[in-house]
Amino acid sequence: MAELTCQLTHPGVNRGLLCPGYQRPLRWSQKYEKGGGLVSSLSPPPDSTLGRWPSSSFRLFVFDDSAIFVDSYSGILARVLSIYDGLFNPFRATALSNWKRSSLLFSVFRFFAGIYQLGCSSDLKIGVAVDEARLAVLSQLSTSIAGLGTSIAVRQPDVLLVINMFGLSSSWYDLEDMGLEHYAAAATLIRAEHGMKPSRHRFYQEFLVYWWMMLSFASSSDAHNLQEPPTLELRSLAEPRMPHPLTGVSPESQLLLGMVGRLVLTQRRAILEQNMTSTKLPLILTGSIEDARILERRLLSLQFPPAHMIMDPGDTHTSVQDLLNIAQAYRSCGLILLYHAFPDLVKDENLNVVSTDSTTFAVEADRRRQRYLASLAFDVLALLEQTSPTSGTRTIEAILLVIISGELSLNSDTSQLDLEGTTDEPALDSHSTTGSYSFPNWYTPTAALEARATVLARFERIQAILPFKTIRRMRSLVTQTWKMADSGFPTFWPDLLIKNNWQFLMI
Numbered sequence: 001m002a003e004l005t006c007q008l009t010h011p012g013v014n015r016g017l018l019c020p021g022y023q024r025p026l027r028w029s030q031k032y033e034k035g036g037g038l039v040s041s042l043s044p045p046p047d048s049t050l051g052r053w054p055s056s057s058f059r060l061f062v063f064d065d066s067a068i069f070v071d072s073y074s075g076i077l078a079r080v081l082s083i084y085d086g087l088f089n090p091f092r093a094t095a096l097s098n099w100k101r102s103s104l105l106f107s108v109f110r111f112f113a114g115i116y117q118l119g120c121s122s123d124l125k126i127g128v129a130v131d132e133a134r135l136a137v138l139s140q141l142s143t144s145i146a147g148l149g150t151s152i153a154v155r156q157p158d159v160l161l162v163i164n165m166f167g168l169s170s171s172w173y174d175l176e177d178m179g180l181e182h183y184a185a186a187a188t189l190i191r192a193e194h195g196m197k198p199s200r201h202r203f204y205q206e207f208l209v210y211w212w213m214m215l216s217f218a219s220s221s222d223a224h225n226l227q228e229p230p231t232l233e234l235r236s237l238a239e240p241r242m243p244h245p246l247t248g249v250s251p252e253s254q255l256l257l258g259m260v261g262r263l264v265l266t267q268r269r270a271i272l273e274q275n276m277t278s279t280k281l282p283l284i285l286t287g288s289i290e291d292a293r294i295l296e297r298r299l300l301s302l303q304f305p306p307a308h309m310i311m312d313p314g315d316t317h318t319s320v321q322d323l324l325n326i327a328q329a330y331r332s333c334g335l336i337l338l339y340h341a342f343p344d345l346v347k348d349e350n351l352n353v354v355s356t357d358s359t360t361f362a363v364e365a366d367r368r369r370q371r372y373l374a375s376l377a378f379d380v381l382a383l384l385e386q387t388s389p390t391s392g393t394r395t396i397e398a399i400l401l402v403i404i405s406g407e408l409s410l411n412s413d414t415s416q417l418d419l420e421g422t423t424d425e426p427a428l429d430s431h432s433t434t435g436s437y438s439f440p441n442w443y444t445p446t447a448a449l450e451a452r453a454t455v456l457a458r459f460e461r462i463q464a465i466l467p468f469k470t471i472r473r474m475r476s477l478v479t480q481t482w483k484m485a486d487s488g489f490p491t492f493w494p495d496l497l498i499k500n501n502w503q504f505l506m507i
Helices: 037-041 066-080 090-101 103-120 124-147 156-168 180-192 198-215 221-225 251-274 281-301 320-341 358-385 392-396 398-405 445-465 469-486 493-499
Strands: none
Touching: 066 090, 066 103, 066 392, 090 103, 103 124, 103 156, 124 156, 156 180, 156 198, 180 198, 198 251, 251 281, 251 320, 251 493, 281 320, 320 358, 320 392, 320 398, 358 398, 358 445, 392 445, 398 445, 398 469, 398 493, 445 469, 469 493
16 A cells, blocks of 8 residues: 555545543533534434535535545555554454444544544634534434443444544544543443453453553543553463554553553652652652562563464555564663663663762763663664554554653763773663663764654654644654753653643554
8 A cells, every 4th residue: 555645635534532421411522612503403314325425515525425435444544543454454344344334433434534634734624524523423422322231223342443443533633632531431331341252352452451551641640540551361472363453462562661651650740740859859759669660570571472473464564573573662662761760770780880989980870871771762763663664553653752762862971971891791681680781882972863863754754644733742742852951951751741731642
């Protein structure tokens, strides 16, 4: 499939919306209510009229022909919402086999087409059409949820799929919407469905794992009042594995990264809100350090299935090795984030610092920790560069680029350390919890600048397939972090996220 960009002439797909109240009366966001009559005028189109568009303005931007519409959806939304495409892509399968019998699915596909076009254009007419389509979907979704468990014929898999797609993409429509109500509704429905096939249950559980991970990186304290992360049943590494469209081959690596994110964001928020001085910081860190050590051990011991046990999803753009690379990158970024927030995890005795003066030792040890983190960041970036330029895994790598970018300092103290006696030492074994750390002698400000350029180039690749404000905001977070560091005010990027009150949910 050709590279997807905003220059596509056929309708794309997307999503983003505010979730209805589910278990309480339907509540509309006043932000989008214009005139009061729009909501009441919308009703689900009957199945017999699925080939018709209810809005004349929307007809300008999507195809009237339903077959062409579904073909467009299959080619675009399948890639927008999944890390691989092909015959086994569940979104493509749903579009091709189910949309004609489900007005709910048809409506959500129509909305996605509009929101994708909106990401590629600033045309106000598209925005109005998207608002109308969104409200129509919400109305149908509310009706469908109310019908669950009654005599009304409602397909729960359709409802679950729509809730997951809407919730995960809420910030594409509204940057301040994290989709928390959607998440709570999806989790409740999955727990309540005891008759679901084990494979389908796992499919939706992994949806929640990815979603929970991204919520863990939200700046809002509301997101951190979430229930505990979804539980995953253990699977044998020798068991054949079909990649999930969001978690790939290792939902465990995403779950652990989410746990690290929640721990770090909670720690940083407490520090910023209490305006603690540096002498009081250890008091805050003490309560979290044990949790950090546990997460470090789990990350270091995490194993991935061998390539020959991973079923090929049939996507010429996304290889099995790409899926393994992104899983390894998630694990490594979890360690980078942990070590940055909890520097004591990188033990002094393994940093090869030789000094009898305590002050000199502390300064040198801190510099070497920073250099070690930079080395890890370079390794992860190199791993991502091994993936295909058109790999679908780029749709879930933006959070990794943010974490990597936080370690790309131009500070000469970090990038020009005395390497005598360290260049021949082995790097830390990623599957052990002890060892010495090596420091590459090629890490210079020039190398850091080149790495930064690579990060920005990868953001451009992501933006080509996800043309949404969330990606632009993440890129802005990266560049602001660099700007402050280059001005002599190094800042941990979660602090900027919290200070700017930026929500941080994206698919």
